[in-house]
Amino acid sequence: MFRTALRNVFAHKARLLMTVLAVMLGVAFVSGTLVFTNTISSALEKSSAQGFDHVDVALTPGSTKAEGDKVSKEVKLTDATLKRARSVPGAASAYGVVSGYAAVADQDGKLVGNGFSTKGGNYWGSDDARYPLQDGTAPQGANQVALDAETAKRAGYKVGDQVRMSIDGPVLTPTVTGIFTTDDGNVAAGGSLALFDTATAQRLFHKQGAYDEIDVKAAGGTSQDQLKRAVDDALAAHGDDAVHTDTGRQLADDQAEMISTNMSSMKTMLLIFAGIALFVGIFIIANTFTMLVAQRTKELALMRAVGASRRQVTRSVLLEAFVVGAVAAVTGLAVGIGIGAGMRALLGRTGAILPDGPLVVSVGTVVTALVVGVLVTMLAAWLPGRRAAKIPPVAAMSAVHATATTKSLILRNTLGSLVSGVGVAAVLAATTMKGSDGQLPMGAGAALLVIGVFILTPLLSRPLIAAAAPVLRAFGISGKLARLNAVRNPRRTAATASALMIGLTLITGLTVIAGSVQTAIDKMAADSLKADYVVSMANGNALSPDVLKTLEGTDGVTATSGLSNSPSRIGDSTEYLTGVNGSTITKLAELPVDSGSFTVDGAKVVVDDDTAKDHGWTTGSTFTAAYEDGAKQKLTVAGVYEGNEMMRGIMVDAPTLNPHITDGASDMQVMLKTSGGASDATKDKLTKALGENPAIKIQDGKDISNEIAQMFTLMLNMLYGLLAMAVIVAVLGVINTLAMSVFERQQEIGMLRAIGIDRKGIKRMVRLESLVISLFGGVLGIGLGVFFGWAAGQLIGNSMTTYELIVPWARMGVFLALAAAVGILAALWPARRAARLNMLAAIKSE
Structure with missing residues (x-):
């Protein structure tokens, strides 16, 4: 059986090439991620450890x-x-x-x-x-x-x-x-x-x-541990028990652990996308082996007839998968090492200067690449092999294809409906939750829904592809044959379309969420910020008190307010108080008031709705705040306002709060309004007044929104790039399916040529079939992506009041066009191959 498996692999080298490429891309992504993150971690750890050479x-x-x-x-x-x-x-x-x-x-x-x-x-x-x-x-x-x-x-x-x-x-x-x-x-x-x-x-x-x-x-x-004990004793003798002591060795270990932890989030994100590419690859592998097994049904039946058991037949298919997976894994590992080196070089070109260090290819990386490549391939090939072994020899000898039974179709559709229903229910339930509580249910529900839709895809393929019939009729007999071919084997069409569906689901969902969040932030800035400019440090640290004084004395500035923070004890909890200029804050910020008035003066404060709810406060409530210097003061809630991501918390008049800040009051931001409003000339005047300081940011509402938009755009482009791997794998899947479908239908294509369809007609038929399958996957992917985008938006909207769903229809059109382009490009080689078949040789083929 082993020799038979090897013979089959070498006999179908061209057919298995796409499978090898799909697995190789996934493995390359995994191994490249591990090489890149291990290399950066190792270099940073060695560099940071050198910084503790002079510390015991x-x-x-x-x-x-x-x-x-x-x-x-x-x-x-x-x-x-x-x-x-x-x-x-x-x-x-x-x-x-x-x-x-x-x-x-x-x-x-x-x-x-x-x-x-x-x-x-x-x-x-x-x-x-x-x-x-x-x-x-x-x-x-x-x-x-x-x-x-x-x-x-x-x-x-x-x-x-x-x-x-x-x-x-x-x-x-x-x-x-x-x-x-x-x-x-x-x-x-x-x-x-x-x-x-x-x-x-x-x-x-x-x-x-x-x-x-x-x-x-x-x-x-004196060892580091001995010195540490001596220092601890000296500190304890003078009552300095709260001072922490660590050995240099421990600091180096902690730094290495911190670097590893920071890198792990990047590694996890990259591995998730590698996993998506591998998951998409499973459809291609399963499709490939299903078609290979179907084409060799008579051969497998003959083996059963001469004494091979079901287990041996399954084992033969798995051995083929093992060989294919091993070749793909080794190739993917080599490509992954190159990807890891390339990612490091690319990061260096973006301006991030990294410590020197060798490229790290660990034993774990090698083992992971080989195991992932082989296991994924064998897992995807197991079901086709098991299905082939279950076909009775007599039935297999008389038919090339074994059609699915009514019982199996009913079972599949029932299972798909149940899984999809549970997924939808979990997602809808998660939309009613708040914050991180809904993330796990929504993630689990989304995964179940995608799996359920995949199971139902053969059922969905007929009505959705039939909807394209009016358009396909315009292409004559080629269009009609393309539609019939696309629904001839619903399982194969489903597996091919699902690979593209997964990639477009993620791309669409991310686009909807990012666009909606950005719009919400723009609205929040426009609604809550009346100030012309917000001044802050580039790194988010506190500003010098001189900044506020300088701005107050600048010509044209009509109102200013700093925002300082200070911790306080209120009851059994620690709450941060925000110091503002009570006389000008209403001119600089507009926050809807739920009750009372927005009055910040002396002992009168305003509180955001969430904080008020947590403490059970209403307008007129009083509470005692213990400031960080130990002083206490009874404060009265003058009003409760709707907080947002830009402004929230307990606002106190700065003259009341600032004297109790032990290290001196420092503003995190300064808001200001000018007589001329926001303009380039006003911004230049403020910049010069502050000494053209490179560390200070002067931003109007549009600048704040644009800064956040840049972050979203950068993140979205990075995610698009990572998801492109899954789309590339999906393209390979369409090519593979069409190429093997053309091989299966050689006799049929030869007959079509014999009765008068020319080569252009054959090419058009294969291209339209590919286009229909790709658009089918695209429609499902975009539909699911919009649903997931809406659901995730509901979860975000529970904590972001300005959030509203924004569906970027233009981008949805681009994604659908992308799906169509995938279908057209994927069909180029199979269509050309089909058109070049010799009609007489094709008619004689079995």
């Missing part, structure tokens, strides 16, 4: 527990803590680390680095082992800074140059006194690092007399 024990601030009216507070690391750490037995040295956001502009005034990794810190003393100087000297005083070598190179700075930069708002112009090298993984990934002397860093980052971390180096003969 690190002290970081802990937090006090929030109990009763007490707000959780972060314990500060002071010079006293540093002195204690330096004096413990076994410590060779210790230094304090200060870090924060430091935006560096290049010679053209543009931000260097990628925003969130534009960092600043302190250079310890005149010689810091962490940052060896490549040129110049250590920074000293308020007007000196040192830059990392990569940033200096990209921005075009050298020792002696003045550099434009910003910490939290105001523009600074210190002189570059030194250029250093670093193993910092953020710098290696394209970020920037600017270092000041310790006193300057503490002042600029608002950490006077405090450190973010204290790093201790062990003396010779």
